[in-house]
């Protein structure tokens with residue numbers, strides 16, 4: 001890779017790697033937070049899945065999903081995150097949740 005001197009002056013390779021390492025530590029902290037948040041979310045959705053299985057409710061609730069997507073797209077826009085990405089990410093998580101719900105419903109039969 002070609003090296004480029006920044007506008008403010010010349011940084012040694014060691015400085016650049018130090019900065020990169022520091023930014024990566026923050027990225028690692030955020031990735032850890034995302035995993036912890038997802039684990040908590042799945043704990044709650046498992047509780048929802050058990051409730052749905054017990055009372056014979058359908059695993060998916062498309063009206064609820066439409067409201068969640070609308071809300072998350074709005075939050076993404078406010079945060080300068082691509083709303084299409086936010087929607088894809090939520091759909092990816094919900095698809096996994098629905099698999100879990102279906103398994104719980106099958107076990108309850």
Ligand SMILES: O=C(O)C(=O)C[C@]1(C(=O)O)C=C[C@@H](O)C=C1
Pocket residue numbers: 045048049059060061062064065068093094097098101
């Ligand atoms: O709220 C529910 O009814 C859920 O089952 C949770 C959840 C979700 O993961 O947010 C998953 C599936 C539904 O289609 C809607 C939402």
